[in-house]
Each structure stands twice: as C-alpha cells, then as structure tokens.
Amino acid sequence: PSWEALSPGSEPSSLKRYGHTGVMYDGSMFIFGGRAGKQRYNDFLKLQFKDRTDNNMAWAPRLATTNPPTARGHAIMEIYDNKFFLFGGIDKDGKKNDLHFLVLATLEWTEISTSGADISPRAMHTLFFHGSKLFVFGGVGDDTTEKNDLWEMDVSGDLTVPKSWSEVTVDGEKPSPRQGSLGAVIGDKLYLVFGISSSLAMNDIWEIDFASSVLAWKRLSSGGPPSTNMPASRHESTLVTYGSKMVICGGTNSGAMNDIWDLEVIVETRKLITEHTHAMYLIEDFDAKLELK
Numbered sequence: 001p002s003w004e005a006l007s008p009g010s011e012p013s014s015l016k017r018y019g020h021t022g023v024m025y026d027g028s029m030f031i032f033g034g035r036a037g038k039q040r041y042n043d044f045l046k047l048q049f050k051d052r053t054d055n056n057m058a059w060a061p062r063l064a065t066t067n068p069p070t071a072r073g074h075a076i077m078e079i080y081d082n083k084f085f086l087f088g089g090i091d092k093d094g095k096k097n098d099l100h101f102l103v104l105a106t107l108e109w110t111e112i113s114t115s116g117a118d119i120s121p122r123a124m125h126t127l128f129f130h131g132s133k134l135f136v137f138g139g140v141g142d143d144t145t146e147k148n149d150l151w152e153m154d155v156s157g158d159l160t161v162p163k164s165w166s167e168v169t170v171d172g173e174k175p176s177p178r179q180g181s182l183g184a185v186i187g188d189k190l191y192l193v194f195g196i197s198s199s200l201a202m203n204d205i206w207e208i209d210f211a212s213s214v215l216a217w218k219r220l221s222s223g224g225p226p227s228t229n230m231p232a233s234r235h236e237s238t239l240v241t242y243g244s245k246m247v248i249c250g251g252t253n254s255g256a257m258n259d260i261w262d263l264e265v266i267v268e269t270r271k272l273i274t275e276h277t278h279a280m281y282l283i284e285d286f287d288a289k290l291e292l293k
Contacts, residue, residue, distance in 0.1 A: 008057035019073030040071035095121035132156035180235030196235035
C-alpha cells in the first residue's frame with residue numbers, strides 16, 4: 001500500500017494545526033480545534049467525501065457553531081446517537097474536564113452539567129463508547145501526573161439535566177499510568193494500546209470484557225522490540241476500526257512515524273455435537289485471538 005496526497009481545494013484559512021480531533025460521520029470528516037504554536041482553535045471543519053478523487057472532495061465553508069467549547073488542543077471527540085461528544089483538552093487556562101455535545105442539524109454546542117463526583121481535568125486521554133456509556137481512560141492532569149483511572153458517564157436520555165461521572169472499579173493488574181494511548185471497542189471488548197508513561201513509550205495491549213460480570217484488565221501482550229509482527233512503541237498515534245480490525249497509523253517516539261499496522265481480533269468457533277436420547281445439542285465455544293499484520 002502507498003500514501004496518496006489529496007488536494008481537495010477551497011482550503012479554509014488557518015487550517016495548519018496539530019492537537020486537533022476528528023471523526024468520520026455520514027461520508028464526511030469533521031475536525032474540531034487544535035493549535036498552531038500559541039494559537040488555539042475551537043472551529044468546526046467539514047471535509048466532504050463523495051469518492052477518493054480530488055474533484056469530488058471539498059472543504060465545506062467553515063461551520064458557524066454556537067456556544068462552542070473554549071479554543072483548545074488535545075481534546076478527544078467521538079460520536080454517539082448522531083451527536084458529537086467532546087471531552088477535556090488544554091485551553092489557555094490549562095487542562096479541562098468539561099464535556100460538550102453538538103447536534104449537527106443545529107450546529108449548537110451544549111455543555112453537559114454534572115453532579116456528584118467529578119473526573120479530574122486532563123488531556124491526551126482515551127475516550128470511547130460502549131453502548132450509551134462514555135468512558136475516559138488515563139491522560140495527563142494539570143500537575144503533569146499521568147493517570148490510569150477509568151471513568152464512565154451514561155449519556156442516554158435528556159442531556160439538559162445533570163449527568164454523573166462514576167469511577168469504574170476494574171480488577172486485576174492495571175496498565176501503567178499513561179497519556180497518548182488509543183482505545184477501541186469491538187463487540188463487548190475494549191482494547192487499549194500504546195501510550196507513553198514516565199517518558200517511556202509502549203506497545204503493550206490490554207483488554208476489558210464488558211460482558212463479564214466482574215470487569216478486569218487483561219494484558220494480551222507486553223509488547224517488546226519491534227519486529228515483523230510487532231510495531232514499535234509509540235504514543236499520539238491514530239486508530240480506527242474496520243470490522244474486527246484495529247488499524248493504527250503513525251505516532252511518535254523520539255520522532256514522527258508514518259507506518260501503518262492492523263491488529264485483528266479473530267473469533268474462532270469450535271463446535272461440539274453431543275447426543276442425548278433422541279436430541280442433538282450444538283454447543284459453540286468462542287475463543288478470541290489476536291493477529292498482528
């Protein structure tokens with residue numbers, strides 16, 4: 001495979017940036033915020049994809065949203081129930097712990113008020129959804145302390161009433177406190193990969209099975225030196241899911257990277273047929289294994 005440079009044209013002003021966050025939705029890529037040096041942004045950009053040719057890609061006019069979050073970098077945005085959810089990041093005053101959502105039809109941002117215990121401010125965290133629950137893992141706090149806590153909020157129902165954060169109790173050995181890690185949910189399982197902890201980049205793999213009655217961290221791989229089936233340690237990479245595959249691109253570890261890897265969760269089915277009087281019973285036992293390519 002090879003990279004292809006795209007030139008959709010009609011580029012918005014002040015597009016050059018880093019520390020922004022983006023998602024794909026309904027055939028378009030949406031980008032929020034980011035920074036360029038001391039300049040921070042809270043704009044909302046849309047790149048429309050009709051196909052992969054330049055003539056059929058176009059930047060939409062800069063979307064004029066109302067009540068946007070403060071200009072910031074290193075926030076994370078994800079989509080649930082046709083809404084864009086944005087949490088945390090760093091603005092001119094420091095790390096944030098506010099949660100906002102945007103409805104595309106109205107282009108209006110709304111901050112979700114909270115009650116009870118509150119998650120601490122952070123950036124370069126990991127955010128993902130399992131059903132209607134939004135989860136935040138790790139990141140770096142205002143005092144530059146790296147974290148390995150896991151918090152959840154149920155964002156179903158009326159989002160104009162206060163919601164509650166809850167710290168999730170997870171048994172077992174935990175991933176080391178880290179920032180810049182990646183998370184993806186495939187089926188009922190969360191996979192957490194990469195990150196940097198105490199200036200040490202990692203390439204380990206962790207799992208939580210949300211279908212289990214007792215949540216527990218499970219280390220699937222301790223990582224190690226790069227090889228033909230082990231990507232180098234890194235942080236601040238990008239991850240997308242495609243069916244049962246997680247695809248990562250780039251990242252950094254003493255320098256920018258441009259490699260692409262995929263990790264496939266393969267479900268193997270073993271069938272055992274047992275006979276009892278005149279009945280036949282089919283029992284399926286599922287095992288998951290990981291395959292790096």
